[in-house]
Amino acid sequence: MNRTWIIFLLILISCFCHGQMSNVGERTISYLDHSRKRPLKTQVWYPTADLDIRETELPFVLPPTIQNATFINKKYPLIVLSHGTGGNRLSLSWLAIELAKNGYIVIAPDHWGNTLDHKIPEYFVRYWERPLDLSFLLSSFLKDERFNNYVDSNRIATIGFSLGGYTALALAGIQLDCELLKRNALSERGHKEFIVPELGDLTGLLTRIPCTEVPTAVKDSRFKVHIALAPALGLGLSEQKYPIMPPVLIIGANNDQIAPIETNGLKYSSLISGSKFVKLPRNTGHYIFLNEGNPQLQKEESTYYQDDHSIDRKLIHQQVAMEILNYLSNHLR
Secondary structure, three states, X not given: OOHHHHHHHHXXXXXXXXXXXXXXXXXXXXXXXXXXXXXXEEEEEEEEOOOOOEOOOOOEOOOOEEEOOOOOOOOEEEEEEEOOOOOOOOOOHHHHHHHHHOOOEEEEEOOOOEEOOEEOHHHHOOOOHHHHHHHHHHHHHHHOOOOHHHEXXXXXXXXXXXXXXXXXXXXXXXXXXXXXXXHHHOOHHHHHOOEEOOOEEOHHHHHOOOHHHOOOOOOOOOOOEEEEEOOOOHHHOOOOOEOOOOOEEEEEOOOOOOOOOOOOHHHHHHHEOOOEEEEOOOOOOHXXXXXXXXXXXXXXXXXXHOOOOOOOHHHHHHHHHXXXXXHHHHHOO
């Protein structure tokens, strides 16, 4: 039996395991963290019984959602997403929609200064701002009377991609050594990991990080499960072991040239006792976790939306969604 059929059968099994799927509502909200002067424009996806489904005009291949739909009057587990460097709150829409179909509320912020349409070079290396963003967003959402009646506050998880993957793990208790990160970034091998398509060579910015500004810990125990997709910044990890951690799932791309699994995903996993590591098939690259692009976007932004000819991004997304849904069903109880 070839790989395509195996994945297809697993998806069918997953659908039976997770029950009937819901329609998905979507809306945009905003909060402001006055203490750090950081606005958090946020996308919300959620199950709905509404039926007025319309296609979005985004240049991505996505299932349709229902804008500003009504909520179903029950409590759902909550997932907080963190996008990668230079992405935005919509970068993982495919995953957010799949989670909402399966009975989760999902919220995803723009990380201020580190988005596609709002690039402030300094904020591409101020990595500690991101977990603080998610903690503030979670507090704001749980206080928001428009939404808090629909959230099961005992079942909250975070999922992040790339720098967002680090974010998810930082909220679990992972701590980077700021000075070690700087030193490794200057090495021949490490330097390559800080040349990113979104802004070029970040090494100079990184070496100027004021390590005294980095919080000693950003762990947030309200998050019960932490999932990292191609996590970055593994060069800042010492050999400190983490024997007691909440459930952690790490998914890495076999041919990741941006955050190679040997120095990132696998290293994180080796230090986190009990974590699960999943490696995607050969020729899957770093940006496999982003939305599928339409043909025009694949041509214009091939770095992000065009994969090796042997890879079907839709099938990989289905595999990733299945892994995540199964992990959440087993650990977010």
